[in-house]
Amino acid sequence: MGKMIKIALADDEVLFRTVMKKMLEDTGDYQVLFDVGNGLELTQKLEETSKGLFPDLILMDLKMPELNGVETTKIITKKYPHLKVVALTTHQGKPFILNMLNLGAAAYITKSCSPEEMLDTLREVSHKGFYYSDEVLQVIHEDFHTKNGKNRLSMLDAGFITKREREVLLLLCKQYKTQEIAEKLFLSERTVEGHRNNLLGKTNSKNVVGLIVYGLQHGIIELSDLVDPLGFDE
Structure with a gap:
């Protein structure tokens, strides 16, 4: 992949963050700069982070205390428009997917996916800036047809x-x-x-x-x- 991709993890489950960090860093392609338990901690960390150690990607859970992933994504996409947010969550519903995509998330993957799928998604986002799985594309198309041209x-x-x-x-x-x-x-x-x-x-x-x-x-x-x-x- 070339240069190391810098990542920040935001998830309220400590065990999940620990496993994710090890899996990502074991690939040799990613460096996890920091991991936090909610959106408030994430925004504070970003404000404190120097330019040279700023993440390229954020893996963002949606359901977190203090400040959830949706509200945090609103803040981040406005303040740091070039920072890529990848939603990684248990929520599979169409409203969640559309909401995150419309806020500017670069990809949407669920925790039920395989490690290979997740790594493939991160690879695509790192390479071209976004990635839409077949499931996400189907949701976008259904949303368009539901509007029926309105x-x-x-x-x-x-x-x-x-x-x-x-x-x-x-x-x-x-x-x-x-x-x-x-x-x-x-x-x-x-x-x-x-x-x-x-x-x-x-x-x-x-x-x-x-x-x-x-x-x-x-x-x-x-x-x-x-x-x-x-x-x-x-």
């Missing part, structure tokens, strides 16, 4: 998402950096940042993961769009 905004609706913004969105979804997008689309980096900020504002998204979920739910992008449609790697 409040659906396509890229053709009164210019809600312009053609240029959609091009930027597609490359953002693939985790391309501002400079790479600027070179691909023959734009200045400042213009790309402007389009990105417009997209976040228009969709009320916290980060790029939120943009992807919004795009899928509202028919702005399709799953096939996440497979390098613009041929950046040519």
Whole structure:
């Protein structure tokens, strides 16, 4: 994987955190910087952490005392939009999944998954910034069809998402950096940042993961769009 991925664990079960820490560090790919028992401790730790020792990923339980995982994710995605949150929980319900994804969580996995599934998810999130399992994708699709087109905004609706913004969105979804997008689309980096900020504002998204979920739910992008449609790697 290259450089060590730095992780923070937030779960109120000490035994679970201990086992998780050993399993992750035994792979040789991850360094667990710290583990905490609730969201309040997590936010305090992040405030105290120096830039060089800041985590890349947070494994977040949902049900925790003091400050639960959902409320903590709201705080983190607003204050640290580039920090990737992976929900790891016993809750499998559709409302929990949609809520966490709409808050900007990079992935959603349950504690009933195998160690291999969890490590695969972390690998994907580390590589491209997000990961949606078949179960999560099914929930997103069901949510879209349940709405039956209500409040659906396509890229053709009164210019809600312009053609240029959609091009930027597609490359953002693939985790391309501002400079790479600027070179691909023959734009200045400042213009790309402007389009990105417009997209976040228009969709009320916290980060790029939120943009992807919004795009899928509202028919702005399709799953096939996440497979390098613009041929950046040519």
